[in-house]
Amino acid sequence: FPSHDTVAAQIKTVSAIKWIDEDYGQIDNYEVKPPVKFPCALISINQRYSHEAAMTYEVGQLISVRIAHDRSGDRSLMATEEALTATLKKLEDIDAVKEALVGYFDADNISCLYLQSVDSEQRTDGLSAKRILFSDNSQEEFS
Numbered sequence: 001f002p003s004h005d006t007v008a009a010q011i012k013t014v015s016a017i018k019w020i021d022e023d024y025g026q027i028d029n030y031e032v033k034p035p036v037k038f039p040c041a042l043i044s045i046n047q048r049y050s051h052e053a054a055m056t057y058e059v060g061q062l063i064s065v066r067i068a069h070d071r072s073g074d075r076s077l078m079a080t081e082e083a084l085t086a087t088l089k090k091l092e093d094i095d096a097v098k099e100a101l102v103g104y105f106d107a108d109n110i111s112c113l114y115l116q117s118v119d120s121e122q123r124t125d126g127l128s129a130k131r132i133l134f135s136d137n138s139q140e141e142f143s
C-alpha cells in the first residue's frame with residue numbers, strides 16, 4: 001500500500017507547497033492559527049476493497065490531498081491586479097499538485113494515480129481549501 005511518505009515525496013516536487021503532512025485535522029481544529037505553513041498539502045490514504053473471485057480482491061487506493069491557503073490577506077476580485085494575481089496563484093498551486101500526482105506510479109506501492117475530483121471546501125475561518133481525490137487500482141490475493 002502507498003505510504004504518506006511516498007505521496008509526500010512526489011508533492012515535494014511542487015516548490016510552492018510549504019508544508020506537507022498527514023491530514024489529522026490540523027486546519028480544522030485549532031484555537032489561534034493552524035500548526036502549518038501555507039500553502040500546505042495534507043494527505044490521507046484509504047483503501048477500498050471489492051471482492052472479485054475466491055480470495056481475490058480488487059484493492060483501490062483513495063488518496064486525498066487537501067491544499068490550503070491562508071486567505072486572511074486576500075481581497076475581492078475587484079481589488080488591484082496584485083491582489084487578483086495572488087488569488088489566481090492559489091489555482092496554479094492546485095494545478096501543480098495535480099500535475100505532480102496524475103499518472104504517478106511507484107512499482108512497489110502505487111500502480112498509477114488517476115484524478116477523481118477537485119472539490120472546494122466551504123470554510124468560514126479565513127482559509128481556502130480544496131480537496132483533490134486520486135485513486136489507483138491493483139489486485140491483491142488474500143488467503
